[in-house]
Amino acid sequence: MNIPTIDLPRVVVIGAGFAGLKLARQINSNHYQVVLVDKNNYHTFQPLLYQVASAGLEPDSIAYPIRKILRRKPNTYYRMAEVEGVELNQKLVNTNIGKIKYDYLVIATGAGNNFFGNKTIEENAVPMKSLVEALDLRSKILQNFEIALNTHDLKERERLTNFVIVGAGPTGVELAGALAELKNKILPKDFPDLDLRMMKIHLIEAAPRILSAMNEKSSSKAKTYLKNLGVHIWENTKVEDYIEGTVHTSNEDFYSDNLIWAAGVKGQIPKGIDASNIGRGNRVKVNGYCQLPGDESVFVVGDVALVESEAYPNGHPMMGSVAMQQGAYLAHFFNRKLKNKSVQPFEYNDKGSMATVGKNRAVVETKGFKFQGIFAWFVWMFVHLMLLVGFRNRVVVFVNWMWNYFKYNNGLRLIIRPYYKSKREEKKNKNAA
Amino acid sequence: MNIPTIDLPRVVVIGAGFAGLKLARQINSNHYQVVLVDKNNYHTFQPLLYQVASAGLEPDSIAYPIRKILRRKPNTYYRMAEVEGVELNQKLVNTNIGKIKYDYLVIATGAGNNFFGNKTIEENAVPMKSLVEALDLRSKILQNFEIALNTHDLKERERLTNFVIVGAGPTGVELAGALAELKNKILPKDFPDLDLRMMKIHLIEAAPRILSAMNEKSSSKAKTYLKNLGVHIWENTKVEDYIEGTVHTSNEDFYSDNLIWAAGVKGQIPKGIDASNIGRGNRVKVNGYCQLPGDESVFVVGDVALVESEAYPNGHPMMGSVAMQQGAYLAHFFNRKLKNKSVQPFEYNDKGSMATVGKNRAVVETKGFKFQGIFAWFVWMFVHLMLLVGFRNRVVVFVNWMWNYFKYNNGLRLIIRPYYKSKREEKKNKNAA
Numbered sequence: 015m016n017i018p019t020i021d022l023p024r025v026v027v028i029g030a031g032f033a034g035l036k037l038a039r040q041i042n043s044n045h046y047q048v049v050l051v052d053k054n055n056y057h058t059f060q061p062l063l064y065q066v067a068s069a070g071l072e073p074d075s076i077a078y079p080i081r082k083i084l085r086r087k088p089n090t091y092y093r094m095a096e097v098e099g100v101e102l103n104q105k106l107v108n109t110n111i112g113k114i115k116y117d118y119l120v121i122a123t124g125a126g127n128n129f130f131g132n133k134t135i136e137e138n139a140v141p142m143k144s145l146v147e148a149l150d151l152r153s154k155i156l157q158n159f160e161i162a163l164n165t166h167d168l169k170e171r172e173r174l175t176n177f178v179i180v181g182a183g184p185t186g187v188e189l190a191g192a193l194a195e196l197k198n199k200i201l202p203k204d205f206p207d208l209d210l211r212m213m214k215i216h217l218i219e220a221a222p223r224i225l226s227a228m229n230e231k232s233s234s235k236a237k238t239y240l241k242n243l244g245v246h247i248w249e250n251t252k253v254e255d256y257i258e259g260t261v262h263t264s265n266e267d268f269y270s271d272n273l274i275w276a277a278g279v280k281g282q283i284p285k286g287i288d289a290s291n292i293g294r295g296n297r298v299k300v301n302g303y304c305q306l307p308g309d310e311s312v313f314v315v316g317d318v319a320l321v322e323s324e325a326y327p328n329g330h331p332m333m334g335s336v337a338m339q340q341g342a343y344l345a346h347f348f349n350r351k352l353k354n355k356s357v358q359p360f361e362y363n364d365k366g367s368m369a370t371v372g373k374n375r376a377v378v379e380t381k382g383f384k385f386q387g388i389f390a391w392f393v394w395m396f397v398h399l400m401l402l403v404g405f406r407n408r409v410v411v412f413v414n415w416m417w418n419y420f421k422y423n424n425g426l427r428l429i430i431r432p433y434y435k436s437k438r439e440e441k442k443n444k445n446a447a
Numbered sequence: 448m449n450i451p452t453i454d455l456p457r458v459v460v461i462g463a464g465f466a467g468l469k470l471a472r473q474i475n476s477n478h479y480q481v482v483l484v485d486k487n488n489y490h491t492f493q494p495l496l497y498q499v500a501s502a503g504l505e506p507d508s509i510a511y512p513i514r515k516i517l518r519r520k521p522n523t524y525y526r527m528a529e530v531e532g533v534e535l536n537q538k539l540v541n542t543n544i545g546k547i548k549y550d551y552l553v554i555a556t557g558a559g560n561n562f563f564g565n566k567t568i569e570e571n572a573v574p575m576k577s578l579v580e581a582l583d584l585r586s587k588i589l590q591n592f593e594i595a596l597n598t599h600d601l602k603e604r605e606r607l608t609n610f611v612i613v614g615a616g617p618t619g620v621e622l623a624g625a626l627a628e629l630k631n632k633i634l635p636k637d638f639p640d641l642d643l644r645m646m647k648i649h650l651i652e653a654a655p656r657i658l659s660a661m662n663e664k665s666s667s668k669a670k671t672y673l674k675n676l677g678v679h680i681w682e683n684t685k686v687e688d689y690i691e692g693t694v695h696t697s698n699e700d701f702y703s704d705n706l707i708w709a710a711g712v713k714g715q716i717p718k719g720i721d722a723s724n725i726g727r728g729n730r731v732k733v734n735g736y737c738q739l740p741g742d743e744s745v746f747v748v749g750d751v752a753l754v755e756s757e758a759y760p761n762g763h764p765m766m767g768s769v770a771m772q773q774g775a776y777l778a779h780f781f782n783r784k785l786k787n788k789s790v791q792p793f794e795y796n797d798k799g800s801m802a803t804v805g806k807n808r809a810v811v812e813t814k815g816f817k818f819q820g821i822f823a824w825f826v827w828m829f830v831h832l833m834l835l836v837g838f839r840n841r842v843v844v845f846v847n848w849m850w851n852y853f854k855y856n857n858g859l860r861l862i863i864r865p866y867y868k869s870k871r872e873e874k875k876n877k878n879a880a
Contacts, residue, residue, distance in 0.1 A: 016596060016598070016599065016638070045859050054862065055589060056861045056862070056863075057863045072674060073503050073507075075505070075509070077861050077863070079637070079858055079859075079861060081638070082637065082856065093596070094593040094862070111597050112597070145863055156488060160526075164544050164545070165449070165451045166449065188779075204512070204518070338643075406847070410505075410843055410846060412841070413839065413842050416453075417839050423515065425505050425511055425512055425515050425840070428488065428489045428506075428507060430489075430510070430582070431488070431579060447826050
């Protein structure tokens with residue numbers, strides 16, 4: 015890799031998600047050379063991916079170019095590259111554009127989909143962890159309605175227009191709500207000659223209740239909201255297999271071409287990390303300073319880090335707020351180090367969580383406060399707007415939301431690149447090219 | 448195809464560009480059944496594609512779902528399908544989702560790239576006629592800068608960062624201006640460690656002057672604007688070949704990975720039209736009523752139609768304003784027909800033409816008026832905003848333009864789907880899937 019050698023310790027950061035980006039922004043790069051590596055040239059605001067998938071927002075407004083974010087930081091270098099592995103004993107990162115030497119390594123590679131080893135599900139379910147996946151899902155949904163119009167076979171229509179969302183965390187709940195609004199308000203006008211009563215939205219959750227990480231009241235309120243929108247909720251239900259268009263669960267079976275995977279995530283660990291350091295959820299076990307045991311030059315932050323503490327014996331929840339705090343913590347660690355000062359171990363400050371189910375409906379939990387309904391919905395919107403990077407993005411998202419609020423119809427239902435079944439094959443071809 | 452049979456004459460329209468869409472919107476569909484067929488579920492505002500390619504606008508704001516446009520029209524059916532051919536003697540259109548019978552057929556299939564038979568150019572140049580092509584070009588440009596950073600080979604850097612735009616009509620001129628602004632204002636901040644002086648933008652034109660369809664004054668003013676922005680203009684220059692990264696022209700040769708084709712278009716005619724009806728520019732020869740000679744049930748409008756008249760012995764220019772007027776004309780024709788009234792042959796009302804070269808710089812020609820500079824630029828913006836379909840799109844485009852005006856930096860420089868050399872192969876794989 016072509017990075018100038020300067021007389022500063024070099025911090026190589028893998029991944030420009032919430033953790034890696036926060037670190038790169040807050041570290042004092044007058045005294046460190048920072049090299050940020052990511053395969054995408056943009057940062058993705060993952061919490062709003064479901065709105066891209068359900069045609070509520072354009073992809074460009076929830077992504078932001080990394081170079082623009084880091085523009086004013088001295089001694090900071092972004093490189094678009096795929097990391098192939100790390101060689102800790104050599105202090106090297108191997109990428110598809112060459113090797114890079116580090117003094118400090120920060121692994122912030124995030125989490126990917128966890129299909130719990132089921133190959134048929136992995137090959138046929140639609141995930142929603144990246145911008146490309148969200149756009150593929152948008153194409154697939156819209157395409158299936160176009161195709162459904164052209165068949166007289168009712169069973170086939172059912173398959174094309176039924177939705178099965180697996181996992182009722184915030185992502186699954188929010189997507190189910192967005193799809194229900196699409197069904198109730200928009201599709202009947204777009205497809206006047208298609209009987210949409212046969213379109214069903216099923217939300218499947220293995221735990222005894224949806225939004226199981228939240229309070230029972232929030233969870234039951236969200237359930238009411240979803241039911242009112244017409245979503246079928248299946249709690250205590252495990253997905254077992256997906257064979258020839260049928261989703262088999264521990265409860266009923268569902269015939270659907272649209273199996274959307276919002277169920278599980280696991281850490282994405284670069285090759286070269288010793289198996290003994292890998293723990294629960296395929297995350298890297300680190301000490302309270304987010305440091306790899308036995309190697310003080312290697313740090314792990316965000317979803318891929320497993321910091322076990324008294325308060326969180328199984329590690330922190332894999333979510334953006336933890337990642338941002340760990341990124342900021344690590345920047346603080348490096349900045350204090352310059353003055354030969356130490357820091358306390360990382361402590362997660364849980365500011366609460368929230369989920370929206372649709373227009374005027376959300377559940378919010380913060381320290382001491384729990385509330386639902388329209389005010390919660392405004393809080394949800396405000397917080398998400400403020401977390402978005404870039405003022406332009408905020409304006410465009412705000413315009414969209416206001417538009418949808420008053421008109422329920424923003425006109426983003428575009429199949430720009432059609433979705434093809436053999437996505438994985440196509441990907442292989444692309445990589446070979 | 449699954450279209451209800453109702454007791455109205457059926458008008459099948461192929462293509463939802465400016466002509467087809469205008470017709471579908473203005474025809475009295477209380478008395479005609481209208482079936483609009485397009486392979487994309489959206490209408491593309493082609494005049495702004497170059498801003499998508501140069502990362503000035505998001506793709507979603509210059510496209511609009513066809514279903515949403517036709518929502519309030521009775522007896523109007525959109526079908527997403529690729530037309531494979533027409534059988535005029537059977538009054539049938541063959542598509543990938545089946546055959547469709549028509550009483551009246553309107554061919555509005557537009558124009559595609561014309562590489563004048565040069566296969567190496569066709570395979571390696573980047574066209575910009577569709578939203579996908581514009582996005583591919585955006586990815587390619589940004590990717591090439593990322594790759595250029597990682598090579599020490601100066602010749603290779605030159606190849607990656609040089610741009611050769613072929614064709615200096617409005618599209619070529621506008622793209623050259625947009626790339627020059629990218630080079631002057633944005634890239635130096637995004638790529639502080641890349642020497643951008645080596646990046647050259649060449650605009651190649653076979654005719655004796657750029658914007659040759661416009662007045663000499665406009666053309667020379669646009670030339671001054673482009674030169675001031677640092678664009679190299681090569682008039683009277685023909686592109687001959689593109690071999691191993693070198694663009695061979697009748698003048699100099701250029702070493703560049705970015706050969707952008709804005710040079711020629713030709714009609715895209717569905718199979719089944721008799722060769723004797725095909726004229727100049729691969730367009731279908733029709734009479735003054737846009738009607739196929741010898742078959743009163745078939746009409747051709749827009750870029751693909753060749754209406755020879757005294758004023759336009761070689762047919763009308765292939766541009767949006769002609770297409771819109773022909774679409775409106777044909778709707779009028781059908782609507783008058785209901786009352787057994789006839790219409791006069793089509794006459795093009797030339798309202799003028801315009802091109803922008805960059806911030807505060809444009810040239811405009813209307814009946815009687817010719818002006819340049821900042822006022823022309825405002826007129827250009829206003830006209831384009833008003834022509835965009837959808838109020839939301841206008842707001843988002845306006846926000847982007849204002850943003851760029853004051854900050855020169857909207858942060859849309861995303862490589863969402865990387866560009867791969869073997870695009871055509873990939874496409875083949877997709878089609879096979």
